[in-house]
Amino acid sequence: MKVVIILAICALTAVAAVAIPEGKNVSGEDGWYIPQADGSLVWVSTEEGEQILADLEQQEEMQSRLLPVPVTFYLYTNSNPSKGVKITETVKSITDSDFDASNPTRFVIHGWTQSYTAGMNKDIRASWLARGKYNVIIVDWARARSVDYASSVAAVPKTGEKVASMINFLVDNFGMNLDETEVIGHSLGAHVAGYAGKNTKNGMLHAIVGLDPALPLFSYNKPNKRLNANDANYVESIQTNGGQLGFLKPIGKGAFYPNGGKTQPGCTLDLTGACSHARSTAYYAEAVARDDFPSMRCGDYEEAVADDCGTSYSGVKMGAITNAYMVNGDYYVPVRSSSPYGYGSS
Incomplete structure (x- = not known):
């Protein structure tokens, strides 16, 4: 069945373009450029994309009754900062691990084609563990590694439910505090995080x-089918490849636009946007470690994209741990072309 879906997507267009043509279709408005396993992009209209997704979601519902969506959790703490311990929703598994409910917890979720060993996971968990005592739980969702992007999109809701189930288990059985629990997700993983927030019981995630x-096959005007600002007490979005692989319109209560949110400095010949898309994870890991991304407050996201937010820093830093208590709006973030990317303590 998966082969049929892949062929169906390919049949919707005569050419798989490596780069988005200038002045052509607007991704996210009248369709999407769907990423392919070989790095190319295929244009699919809104009607065609939604039909493909509807067919896959129906198939997903039937399959999930027989074969649950595979999701694995790996716990890292200050006692085991580099070698993860696989944990499951059993009292014995958690008791035998170094999970400590008195410490804040961070879940980290990778995007399409990646796994729990991805570089972003290593960098983000290292940044958090360097700050102090944390439970860092890396989520590995096998369906992200489907060669068919649309199939991975269809698995997002059930994957998010699995993450929520683990969160609910840790709250109910070990007293994990939702007010000290955050979920961080990249690309498709960001929407998995959104579904986790939608399905969390007995309160809301802190952040x-x-x-x-991810933008392809997600619609801004369907917030219940993507990450949105109501999925936690605070939702922050770091938008680095807007209008291509990521959303350009603001997703979070606090929406941050490094270099205007479309392309990132240092990402030369970034035709498919992959470099700019991935840069969001590097920025975030650095923000946790160094708190060095000052921003300018903007009137709206269009001012952020145009770098038309003035020259005065707002006092708000992208990725700051205190943002949940004070941030609401759209922010332009100046960044450098190489690490360290942030502009420091301005």
Whole structure:
């Protein structure tokens, strides 16, 4: 069946373009450029894309009754900062691990084609563990590694429910505090985080951080089917490849636009946007470690995209741990072309 879906997507267009043509279709408005496993992009209209997704979601519902969506959790703490311990929703598994409910917890979720060993996971968990005592739980969702992007999109809701189930288990059985729990997701993982927030019981997550939330096959006007600002007490989005692989319109309560949110300095010949898309994870890891991304407050996201937010820093820093208590709006973030990317303590 998956082969049929892949062929159906390919049949919708005669050419798989490597780069988005200038002045052509607007991704996210009248369709999407769907990423392919070989790095190319295929244009699919809104009607065609939604039909493909509807067919896959129906198939997903039937399959999930027989075969649950595979999701694995790996716990890292200050006692095991580099070698994860696989944990499951059993009292014995958690008791035998170094999970400590008195410490804040961070869930980290990768995007399409990646796994729990991805570099972004290593960098983000290292940054958090360097700050102090944390439970860092890396989520590995096998369906992200489907060669068919649309199939991975269809698995997002059930994957998010699985993450929520683990969160609810840790709250109910070990007293994990939702007010000290955050979920961080990149690309498709950002929407998985959104579904986790939608399905969390007995309260809301303290925060969700969406790292360039994926645009292809997601609609801004359907917030219940993507990460949105109501999925946690605070949702922050770091948008680095807007209008291509990621959303350009603001996703979070606090929406941050490094370099205007479309392309990132240092990403030369970034035809498919992959470099700019991935840069959001590097920015976030650095923000946790160094708190060095000052921003300018903008009137709206269009001012942020145009770098038309003045020259005065707002006092708000992208990725700051205190943002959940004070941030609401759209922000332009100046960044450098190489690490360290932030402009420091301005």
